[in-house]
Amino acid sequence: MDTRSEVREFLSTRRARITPDQAGLPAFGGNRRVPGLRREEVSLLAGVSVDYYTRLERGDLSGASDSVLDALARALQLDEAETAHLFDLARTANASPVARTPRKKATELRASILRLLDAMTEAPAIVRNNYFDYLAANALGRALYAPVFAQPQPNSARFAFLDPAAQEFYPEWDRNTQELVAAMRGEAGRNPFDRKLTDLVGELSTRSERFRTLWAAHNVRFHRTGVKRIAHPIVGEMELTYEAFELPADPGLHLSTYTAEPGTASADKLRMLASWAATDAAASVAAEPEPAPDRTPTPDHTSGRADS
DSSP states (O other), X not given: OOHHHHHHHHHHHHHHTOOTTTTTOOOXXXXXXXXXXXXXXXXXXXXXXXXXXXXXXXXXXXXXXXXXXXXXXXXXXXXXXXXXXXXXXHHHHTOOGGGOSOOOOOOSOOHHHHHHHHHOOSSOEEEEOTTOBEEEEOHHHHHHTHHHHTSXXXXXXXXXXXXXXXXXXXXXXXXHHHHHHHHHHHHHHHOTTOHHHHHHHHHHHHHOHHHHHHHHTTOOOOOSEEEEEEEETTTEEEEEEEEEEEOTTSTTOEEEEEEOOTTSHHHHHHHHHHHHHHHHHHHHHHHSOOOOOOOSOOBOTTTSSBOX
């Protein structure tokens, strides 16, 4: 990815969304040619010269100190995710050629993680990677995201933007896709030299106008917790709270769990889904052909010979 372009677009879009009134500045003159703050206003708020801020916004973060970045984050009223993204962009701008390699990631799931998933029986649980591939899930997680797991290679981003079923599955598809792209933008900031992630962004940009529009907005957010509405094809619409956890021992992997508020219709439907998943699993086992009988001769322990 073009780091200078990323910096330029990120800073200019953050500046454009803040009015002088929101920044506590007097709005002199009624003819403003920019939708938000002017560059000189941002430089005033950040305590740097106009020339220096102009250099930063043109994409040159090289040499910018943490104190300058902090001041810039305050001036542009960045939230936690946006501030982290700004520091990621600065880290990339100052990285040596040796450091410009993708960070090491876990390539397979450990057996203990799979056991953990299987042990979670009352809440859907899913493990994904930084490319939004769904790598594993417990039985209830697979049942909850059955349309996604129906893909040959389950990927939540491709499902959301390329599968027409996603707009029915997610009643708040507009909001969900905004949050998904904002999370992907954060991943791209942390891993700017990851070719696989870049290829995914390129694929979605080519095939989805919705993705292109959202990607151009340069919004960033953490995917940690929230409420998700799902219109499940079996049990109907549910409102679930999700919690997402990074797996420290497995760089790049995230565990997400889903629960429903006790006593709600969503909680009842989640129990129905669990019952359906168990019934479906039992039916699948029953439908499997019985193994062929073992024709291996049984040893005759009394004579030392095999029965004929």
